[in-house]
Every structure is written in structure tokens, then in C-alpha cells.
Amino acid sequence: MSGWAPPPLPARWSAPARPAFVGRWAELATFEEVWPAVLAGSRQVVFVGGEPGAGKSRLLAEVATTLHRHGAAVLVGTCAAEFGPPYQPFGEALAALLGARTEAGHDERLSTLAGRGSPEDGDGPSHEYRRALYDAAVDAFCDVAARQPLVLALEDLHWAGPSSLQLLAHLVERTADCPILVLGTHRTTAPDRSAGLVRAIAQLYRLDGVRRLDLAGLAAEDIAQYLVQEGHLSPLAARSAATVLRDQTGGNPFFLRELWRDHSARGGALLAGQQAPASVRDTILGRLERLPLPARQTVELAAVVGEDVDVATVLAAAEWSRETTLAGLDEAVAFGLLEPVPPSDDVLRFPHALCRQAVLDLMPASRRLQQHAGVARAVESTIPASERRTQQLAFHYAQAQALGHAAEAVRHLTEAARSAARSLAHEDAAGWFEQAAALSDDDGERSRLVLSAAGSHLLAGDFARARALADRVAAGTGLPAERLAAAVAYEDASWRPGLPGHRAVHLLENALAGIDADPADPGYVRGLASLGRAMAFTGATGEAGALGRRAVDLAREHGDDELLAHALQASLWNGLRPEDAPDKFARAEELSRLADRTGALGHLGPAAYYRGVISYLQGEPVSLAQAHDDLVRMARATGQTFFDYMAGCMSYARQFSAGDFAAAHRTCGVLQDLGTSFGSDDTEGPCAVQSYMIRRESGTVGQVRALITGDESPEEHWAPGLLALYTELELPGPAARLLRWLLDGRLARYEDSAQWPCVLVYAVEAALFLEDAPAAQALHPMMAEYAGTNLVAGQFVAVFGSADRYLGALDSLLDGPADEELAAALEMDSRMGSPLHQAHTLVAQVLHGRRTGSDIRVLDDVAGQARRLAEPLGLRRVLRLLGGAVPGIPAPRRPGGLTARETEVLRLLGEGLLNRQIAERLVISENTAANHVRSILAKTGSGNRTQAAMFAAAHGLLE
Incomplete structure (x- = not known):
């Protein structure tokens, strides 16, 4: 940073026309608290909100x-109301930092963010991921702050686009220990209130050092001070007038200034009973009507040009002579409609955006169209080629398209969109591509623009909008190659949020039918790969796997890394059963190597995810950790929200397995926030399962008991989840009813879904809770498919540890050998380093030992091991399943340490039922009923069934 000096403050902040600054004592006191924290090395952020004219910009200018004057470097940026650059308001600030660093690529990235590239240069610098751009901006700002405290003043953030807000969030989140003060102004009232900014502020507000200030109207004493300083009234006259003006303006500083200006024009005194104009528009109308026609039309032209008015552009576009136009500008300044921006006379400025908007609102629509066309021609003739020039032409020609300028609008909108795409401002690019498509009258061009918009929406993470646009082209009557590309894009926007693939299959099959089945055609191979993945998401995993393998083989023959990467990626999602794992892992590793070789980190995400899933499935904790690291690295490097989400899911699974429920709960919150960024493709379902898994292990599911009737319709809920809830709440009747409903041919519908392991576990847990031998017999072969592996559902939505634990528990219930399976499960859970799953396997061993009459001392030792794992981590479910008191949970009415099932059997004993009758009543085997009776006699100290019945009566179990 040697030799670099901060730019001067904006000339408008010291312009003679700048009004006096009064009041705002509470707000200034806040900044007196904030600035020492900045000097101590802590980043601070203050968002200043208020209605239009509330004095936000004036306060920002005063503070900055x-x-x-106290030695801070000040960098300033503003947002444009119409067609602003993608990364406004950072462009001006970052342009001032060009050349301050010598690292390779640094200035190139800053130039991209500052909009300094040439839109005609289609082969210009392009960065694959915007995280690198954002990091360059953060580094540049931190370099300045390392030399002297930095104030970054950002005005009118309500007009900032998504890319700007993402850069703002990135900057705030990564500068916690830098002496930087970020000041941002924004409107808080409709129609300018920005939902995107509101969300961004809400997310940032959770960070240390982030504050919000909402400006109220000035008090009467502040207005009196203003009148003394600005109007040179005596203090007595000012106090009297201030009360009137406070009532008339609500204390709005802009309204106050404009009303006082009008009063001054009428002689400089307030007239008793005089009414304030109803609106700014009425105020401006009064002034315009006092102007001669040339001056009025000149002001209207200036309003069309923009809030900052380039005099050269006005002269080039004006209908009047140069002299008449300049005179008109002078008259506008005299009437307070425009203000000079020193030090030169080349630029004028409207006193406030409200003034300019009022002028535009008062113009006839036909005249606005003509003026926009004239300004566009003037910009073409007077301004050199630049990204900003392209954006201006796109805006003005689009506004004038009704006059026959649609072709020019399409051309410049497309150029602006491509420039934004090169800058990785995907949201801006998508919007401009869509706008261009809407104005194009050429079917082929329109289809290509719509498809480009879909691609930008996909990169921006708005999968729903990407699908809608791709569907429009794929289902249309365009060229076969375009329809296939659109169908591929549709599928690409479908698998990421995990949607069913039926629509994608339909579009791809139709598109592929319209072209030659030519293996030498890369488009055909790409379509086959996408079709395979789409079929996997319909449940047709067998056919999907075959298509995936064929697409990979064909892609290898092409020798095209990008095509091979697409085929490998698509093939990974074609179902994941244990027998598929080795081949899938090999493909995932190949894709990882391909990503490393080509530097295309986008391929690393799916590869790392599947390496992680398969590593967990096969019980390889080291490989799982490596895959997690790669996925986190890819997500951080690319800034792609979807892979942030996937990395978060893997983090959640590792935290959950470790029994760190506090961390897992925090991660769930982050995942829910990330899920809201996927448009209408929310992640509410997966997040609900993740949250439920935490709640049931920590023993808080019972809080919803009052909301559960037991009569819920399985058709109106996710039936497996409802079954899990019934099981956890120990509702045997509803659980038995729902388990039978699922086993009556309905369970098969879930077998080809990514959530199948979760569905299977919930069904097995219900069968074990109910001790339902027929159900256990039906579920055993399904679980046996996972023998020797871990169970993981979806994108790490739920992890259950070793499948052998469930197999052993089923075999125990069915009076089969279970010791080896449970020992294998404990070895797996220990190897994975999961105290949660180890504890559950130890519980399964204890329950099996009780059922089979094992040595009580051995069982007590195993139970002790489980408790030693469970108690420090708060594994209340483990403690409940072991029996006995659970900290923080009232003890159930189960005397003698009886389990829920044993309590139920004891009640039936008290009714005089025999083992056979008990078995029939509870839908369990007679041998299982006999085992329960033996356990009950031992736990209650009863010598026979009669004494056990007396024990039940004494403890109120027969009521």
C-alpha cells in the first residue's frame, strides 16, 4: 500500500448548497460509542434507516x-435507482484501490467488481467463482485499514442488487478484527423498502458490532436551530415558526428544507395559516410551472439522464440550442431544482432523489419515451465504451423500445448481461437476459436468451426460476439442440434440491428423440448422463445406473474433461445401495482427480460429497474427514450456496454422531437459513428430520405430546416420520396401526428414495418397541442388505450408525443369535468415534441380555458403560432405553426399572392373562412374552405370577 492515498471526500459534501446539520444528538452519541471500538481494531457496522428525506445521507456525510478530520480514510459508494452496475455501491471505492497491491490477479479482480472491463471483449478476464472476487475486495479494504482506520460509506442500499448484498455480507463477516466502520443508508418505507436488504441486515445483525439506527423526524427545537442557521431568524421567531413547520413536515429534514425554500421565495417569512404542499410532487410542480418552457424541458431531460446530471449528455440530447439549454440549467439551479457539484461545472445533481422522481412523474409518458431515446443517442455519441455506458444504453433504449428501439435495447441488454455474467453477478445477468428475451421478436434469439437466463439463475442458486425458464425452451418448438440443452438445464436445476425427476425425464426423453442417437455428439452424451440421473430421482435406479455407466463410457471416448466430469457427476446420483458403493467411490475419486487436474473446483463438490457418504457407509472415518475437508474447501472457494448447504449437512452428521447436540443444533439453524436462498425449493423437510433426530436423542420430543392425538392420517403426513414420533412417545396403539399400514404394501414406495435407510430404521424401531415379531420378520431381509455398513439417509439428513445393531436387535426379538452382530456393531461405532452410536449399541446388548437371561453382573457392567457415555453428553434417550431415572425428565410410572413393554405385560399379568393370551394381545411371540414375564419377576422380586399381579396392583398399574 506504499504510495497509496485515499481519494478526497465527495465534493457534494462540502458544496455551498449543503443545508445546515442540526439535531441527531442520540445518533451522534451512538457513533461516539462505535468509533473507539473501531480504533481498538473491531469492525463496526451501522445501518441508518428511515423514510425518504429523513436525513440519512446527511448524517452519513456529517459522521464520515x-x-x-480525525485521520480516517473514507471510501464512498452509492446505488443507482435504475440499472445500476452489478456490484454497486462498491465500484467507486474499489476503483480507488486499483494499483494498491502487486499480487497477480488482484487488480484484475478489483476491476471486475468495479465494472471497469470492456463489454465488447467477450474473451476478457472471467473468474470461475465469485468468492475469489469477494476475497480480493476484503483484502483490499483490510490493507487500507491496516494503515489507518477506514470508513466505508454506502448510500441507498435499498437499491443494491443481490450480488452487492452478497459482497456486503462477505465483507462484514470476514473483517471482525479489522478497524473498519461500514456505514449504510437505506429507506425503510414502501415502495423502496428492500426485502433482500431486510434479510441481509437480519442475518448480519446477529454478528458482533452490527447496529441499526432508524431516524425519526426532527424535534421542534432542532427545527428552530435550523431556522436560525439557515434562515437567519431570531431565536424567538425561529421557535414560533418551528412548531408550525414541525406540524407541516413531520420533522422530515428534506420536506423542511424544501418548504422553507418556498417560504423564502415568497419573501422570506412564514405566513400565518399557510399550508404546506401536499407532497414533494406538488412542491416541484409549483417550481416547474414558474419556469419558462425551455428551462422546464431541460430539467425534464436532466431527470431522464439521472440523479447525477452530466451536462455534456444534456447538451447532446437537448432539443434547444446550446445557449438556451445552459440558460435553462442555470434557471433550474436558481429555483433549487438542481445543484452544482463542485469543483467543476460538468456535473449537476438533484438535491434529492425525491426531486428527480417528482419531475419524472410530472412528465407526459410520450415525452419520457422521446427523451430516453434522445439520451441513448447522446450517450452513444459522447461517452467512450465501458460497462457503465452499456448499462446506460440498455436502460434508455429499453425505456424507449415502444418507439422502435427494441433491437438496440436487446443488443445492449445482452451485452450488459454477458458482462455481469463475466463478473459472476449471476442474479443481475439473469434479470437482464430475461429483460432482453422479453423484448426480442426473433424466436431463436429469444430461446437462447431465455436459456442464458436459466443458466444464470442456476448459478445464482434460484433453481425454481431456472427450471421454469428451461422448461419453457425445452417444451417449445425451437431447434432440437436448444431443446436438449434446455432439458439438461432443467434436470440440473432439479437434482440439486432433490426434486422427483419425472418432469426432467419427460423433457429429456422428448429432446433426445428429436436428435440423432450419435455417440460422437457431445450433446447426446450429456443428455444421456442427465437422463440417467433424472431416472434415479424417479426411483428407477436400475435403468438409471445402466444409462450412467453408458454415458461415462461414451464420455471417456471423447477425451473431453468437461463432458467426462458431467457424466461422472450425474452417475454418482444413480442410487446408493451397499453393493454400488465400491464402484461409486472409484468414480467419485476419479472426479476428484479430474477437478484437481483441471482446477475446476465445481466438480469437487459432488465428488467430495459422495466420497463422504460412501466413507460413512463403509465405516472409514479418515476418508470421511478428508472428504468433508474437500467439500468445505470447495464450498468456501466457490461461494456456491448449494455446496455450503451440503458441507453443512456433513458437518451436522459428524457433530450429531459425536453427541455434540449444541453444535449440531447450531448447524441446523445455518442449514435452514441457507435453505431459504434456494427460492421456492426450501429444505424444510430435511431440516425437520435433522432437528427431530437431535430432539429425540436429547429427550425433548415429549414436549409435543399434547399435539399428538394418535389418530393422525398417514396420507396427510410423512408416514415414516409420524411412525417414529409414535414410537418415541411410546404410543403402542397408534404405532402398531401405522406400522401395519406401511407394511401392507406401502413401504415399497420408499425403497428407491435417498431417504430409504431412514424409513427402514424408523420401521424397525417401531417393530422393536412393539415387539412385533411378524413385522420384524418382514423387515429383517431389508435391513440385512446393509449388514456390515453404517446407515445414512439422504444428504446426511440422518445417520444411525451400524446396521448390525438393528439386525442384532431384530434377531434378538426373533429369538435368534444376536451376539456377533451386536459385537460387530460396537466395533463399527467405536471405529467411527461415535459415542452416541456406541451407547445405543451397548443398550441393544443390555436389552438382548435381559431377554435371554444373561448374567446380571455382566449386564450391569455393559449398562454402566452406556451410562458413562450417555450422562456427560446428555443422551437422555439412551438413559431412558436403559431404564431408571433420566436427569431433567420426570420418572414414568414404571416401578422396578421396568421397560415400557414390560409395564404393559405386567398390566396384562394383573388381569390374569396367560403367556399365550399376552402374546396374542400384544402381537408378539409366546416365547417373547415368556421372556418378558421372567424379566418382570426378577425386577419386581416376585416369586410367581400372583405376586407380580399384586405388585402391579400396589403400584397403581391396574387402574
């Missing part, structure tokens, strides 16, 4: 100017 004061801090500048």
Missing part, C-alpha cells in the same frame, strides 16, 4: 467528514 468528522472521522476524516
Whole structure:
């Protein structure tokens, strides 16, 4: 940073026309608290909100100017209301930092963010991921702050686009220990209130050092001070007038200034009973009507040009002579409609955006169209080629398209969109591509623009909008190659949020039918690969796997890394049963090597995810950790929200397995927030399962008991989840009813879904809770398919540890050998380093030992091991399943340490039922009923069934 000096403060902040600054004592006191924290090395953020004209920009200028006098570097940026650059308001600030660093690529990235590239240069610098751009901006700002405290003043953030807000969030999140003060102004009232900014502020507000200030109207004493300083009234006259003006303006500083200006024009005194104009529009109308026609039309032209008015552009576009136009500008300044921006006379400025908007609102629509066309021609003739020039032309020609300028609008909108795409401002690019498509009258061009918009929406993470646009092209009557590309894009926007693949299959099959089945055609191979993945998401995993393998083989023959990467990626999602794992892992590793070789980190995400899933499935904790690291690295490097989400799911699974429920709960919150960024493709379902898994292990599911009737319709809920809830709440009747409903041919519908392991576990747990031998017999072969592996559902939505634990528990219930399976499960859970799953396997061993009459001392030792794992981590479910008191949970009415099932059997004993009758009543085997009776006699100290019945009566179990 040697030799670099901060730019001067904006000239408008010291312009003679700048009004006096009064009041705002509470707000200034806040900044007196904030600035020492900045000097101590802590980043601070203050969002200043309020209605239009509330004095936000004036407060920002006052604070920034004061801090500048105290040695701070001040960088300023503003947002444009119409067609602003993608990364406004950072462009001006970052342009000032060009050349301050010598690292390779640094200035190139800053130039991209500052919009300094040439839109005609289609082969210009392009960065694959915007995280690198954002990091370059953060580094540049931190370099300045390392030399002197930095104030970054950002005005009118309500007009900032998604890319700007993402850069703002990135900057705030990564500068916690830098002496930087970020000041941002924004409107808080409709129609300018920005939902995107509101969300961004809400997310950032959770960070240390982030504050919000909402400006109220000035008090009467502040207005009196203003009148003394600005109107040179005596203090007595000012106090009297201030009350009137406070009532008329609500204390809005802009309204106050404009009303006082009008009063001054009428002689400089307030007239008793005089009414304020109803709106700014009425105020501006009054002034425009006092102007001669040339001056009025000149002001209207200036409003069309923009809030900052380039005089050269006005002269080039004006209908009047140069002299008449300049005179008109002078008259506008005299009437307070425009203000000079020193030090030159080349630029004028409207006193406030409200003034400019009022002028535009008062113009006839036909005249606005003509003026936009004239300004566009003037911009073409007077301004050199630049990204900003392209954006201006796109806006003005689009506004004038009704006059026959649609072709020019399409051309410049497309150029602006491509420039935004090169800058990785995907949201801006998508919007401009869509706008261009809407104005195009050429079917082929329109289809290509719509498809480009879909691609940008996909990169921005708005999968729903990407699908809608791709569907429009794929289902249309365009060229076969375009329809296939659109169908591929549709599928690409479908698998990421995990949607069923039926629509994608339909579009791809139709598109592939319209072209030659030519293996030498890369488009055909790409379509086959996408079709395979789409079929996997319909449940047709066998056919999907065959298509995936064929697409990979064909892609290898092409020798095209990008095509091979697409085929490998698509083939990974074609179902994951244990027998598929080795081949899938090999493909995932090949894709990882391909990503490393080509530097295309986008391929590393799916590869790392599947390496992680398969590593967990096969019980390889080291490989799982490596895959997690790669996925986190890829997500951080690319800034792609979807892979942030996937990395978070893997983090959640590792935290959950370790019994760190606090961390897992925090990760769930992050995942829910990330899920909201996927448009209408929310992640509410997976997040609900993740949250439920935490709640049931920590013993808080019972809080919803009052909401559960037991009569819920399985058709209106996710039936497996409802079954899990019944099981956890120990509702045997509803659980038995729902388990039978699922086993009556309905369980098969879930077998080809990514959530199948979760569905299977919930069904097995219900069968074990109910001790339902027929159900256990039906479920055993399904679980046996996972023998020797771990169970993981979906994108790490739920992890259950070793499948052998469930197999052993089923075999125990069915009076089969279970010791070897449970020992294998404990070895697997220990190898994975999961105290949660180890504890559950130890519980399964204890329950099996009780059922089979094992040595009580051995069982007590195993139970002790489980408790030693469970108690420090708060594994209340483990403790409940072991029996006995659970900290923080009232003890159930189960005397003698009886389990829920044993309590139920004891009640039936008290009714005089025999083992056979008990077995029939509870739908369990007679041998299982006999085992329960033996356990009950031992736990209650009863010598026979009669004494056990007396024990039940004494403890109120027969009521």
C-alpha cells in the first residue's frame, strides 16, 4: 500500500448548497460509542434507516467528514435507482484501490467488481467463482485499514442488487478484527423498502458490532436551530415558526428544507395559516410551472439522464440550442431544482432523489419515451465504451423500445448481461437476459436468451426460476439442440434440491428423440448422463445406473474433461445401495482427480460429497474427514450456496454422531437459513428430520405430546416420520396401526428414495418397541442388505450408525443369535468415534441380555458403560432405553426399572392373562412374552405370577 492515498471526500459534501446539520444528538452519541471500538481494531457496522428525506445521507456525510478530520480514510459508494452496475455501491471505492497491491490477479479482480472491463471483449478476464472476487475486495479494504482506520460509506442500499448484498455480507463477516466502520443508508418505507436488504441486515445483525439506527423526524427545537442557521431568524421567531413547520413536515429534514425554500421565495417569512404542499410532487410542480418552457424541458431531460446530471449528455440530447439549454440549467439551479457539484461545472445533481422522481412523474409518458431515446443517442455519441455506458444504453433504449428501439435495447441488454455474467453477478445477468428475451421478436434469439437466463439463475442458486425458464425452451418448438440443452438445464436445476425427476425425464426423453442417437455428439452424451440421473430421482435406479455407466463410457471416448466430469457427476446420483458403493467411490475419486487436474473446483463438490457418504457407509472415518475437508474447501472457494448447504449437512452428521447436540443444533439453524436462498425449493423437510433426530436423542420430543392425538392420517403426513414420533412417545396403539399400514404394501414406495435407510430404521424401531415379531420378520431381509455398513439417509439428513445393531436387535426379538452382530456393531461405532452410536449399541446388548437371561453382573457392567457415555453428553434417550431415572425428565410410572413393554405385560399379568393370551394381545411371540414375564419377576422380586399381579396392583398399574 506504499504510495497509496485515499481519494478526497465527495465534493457534494462540502458544496455551498449543503443545508445546515442540526439535531441527531442520540445518533451522534451512538457513533461516539462505535468509533473507539473501531480504533481498538473491531469492525463496526451501522445501518441508518428511515423514510425518504429523513436525513440519512446527511448524517452519513456529517459522521464520515468528522472521522476524516480525525485521520480516517473514507471510501464512498452509492446505488443507482435504475440499472445500476452489478456490484454497486462498491465500484467507486474499489476503483480507488486499483494499483494498491502487486499480487497477480488482484487488480484484475478489483476491476471486475468495479465494472471497469470492456463489454465488447467477450474473451476478457472471467473468474470461475465469485468468492475469489469477494476475497480480493476484503483484502483490499483490510490493507487500507491496516494503515489507518477506514470508513466505508454506502448510500441507498435499498437499491443494491443481490450480488452487492452478497459482497456486503462477505465483507462484514470476514473483517471482525479489522478497524473498519461500514456505514449504510437505506429507506425503510414502501415502495423502496428492500426485502433482500431486510434479510441481509437480519442475518448480519446477529454478528458482533452490527447496529441499526432508524431516524425519526426532527424535534421542534432542532427545527428552530435550523431556522436560525439557515434562515437567519431570531431565536424567538425561529421557535414560533418551528412548531408550525414541525406540524407541516413531520420533522422530515428534506420536506423542511424544501418548504422553507418556498417560504423564502415568497419573501422570506412564514405566513400565518399557510399550508404546506401536499407532497414533494406538488412542491416541484409549483417550481416547474414558474419556469419558462425551455428551462422546464431541460430539467425534464436532466431527470431522464439521472440523479447525477452530466451536462455534456444534456447538451447532446437537448432539443434547444446550446445557449438556451445552459440558460435553462442555470434557471433550474436558481429555483433549487438542481445543484452544482463542485469543483467543476460538468456535473449537476438533484438535491434529492425525491426531486428527480417528482419531475419524472410530472412528465407526459410520450415525452419520457422521446427523451430516453434522445439520451441513448447522446450517450452513444459522447461517452467512450465501458460497462457503465452499456448499462446506460440498455436502460434508455429499453425505456424507449415502444418507439422502435427494441433491437438496440436487446443488443445492449445482452451485452450488459454477458458482462455481469463475466463478473459472476449471476442474479443481475439473469434479470437482464430475461429483460432482453422479453423484448426480442426473433424466436431463436429469444430461446437462447431465455436459456442464458436459466443458466444464470442456476448459478445464482434460484433453481425454481431456472427450471421454469428451461422448461419453457425445452417444451417449445425451437431447434432440437436448444431443446436438449434446455432439458439438461432443467434436470440440473432439479437434482440439486432433490426434486422427483419425472418432469426432467419427460423433457429429456422428448429432446433426445428429436436428435440423432450419435455417440460422437457431445450433446447426446450429456443428455444421456442427465437422463440417467433424472431416472434415479424417479426411483428407477436400475435403468438409471445402466444409462450412467453408458454415458461415462461414451464420455471417456471423447477425451473431453468437461463432458467426462458431467457424466461422472450425474452417475454418482444413480442410487446408493451397499453393493454400488465400491464402484461409486472409484468414480467419485476419479472426479476428484479430474477437478484437481483441471482446477475446476465445481466438480469437487459432488465428488467430495459422495466420497463422504460412501466413507460413512463403509465405516472409514479418515476418508470421511478428508472428504468433508474437500467439500468445505470447495464450498468456501466457490461461494456456491448449494455446496455450503451440503458441507453443512456433513458437518451436522459428524457433530450429531459425536453427541455434540449444541453444535449440531447450531448447524441446523445455518442449514435452514441457507435453505431459504434456494427460492421456492426450501429444505424444510430435511431440516425437520435433522432437528427431530437431535430432539429425540436429547429427550425433548415429549414436549409435543399434547399435539399428538394418535389418530393422525398417514396420507396427510410423512408416514415414516409420524411412525417414529409414535414410537418415541411410546404410543403402542397408534404405532402398531401405522406400522401395519406401511407394511401392507406401502413401504415399497420408499425403497428407491435417498431417504430409504431412514424409513427402514424408523420401521424397525417401531417393530422393536412393539415387539412385533411378524413385522420384524418382514423387515429383517431389508435391513440385512446393509449388514456390515453404517446407515445414512439422504444428504446426511440422518445417520444411525451400524446396521448390525438393528439386525442384532431384530434377531434378538426373533429369538435368534444376536451376539456377533451386536459385537460387530460396537466395533463399527467405536471405529467411527461415535459415542452416541456406541451407547445405543451397548443398550441393544443390555436389552438382548435381559431377554435371554444373561448374567446380571455382566449386564450391569455393559449398562454402566452406556451410562458413562450417555450422562456427560446428555443422551437422555439412551438413559431412558436403559431404564431408571433420566436427569431433567420426570420418572414414568414404571416401578422396578421396568421397560415400557414390560409395564404393559405386567398390566396384562394383573388381569390374569396367560403367556399365550399376552402374546396374542400384544402381537408378539409366546416365547417373547415368556421372556418378558421372567424379566418382570426378577425386577419386581416376585416369586410367581400372583405376586407380580399384586405388585402391579400396589403400584397403581391396574387402574
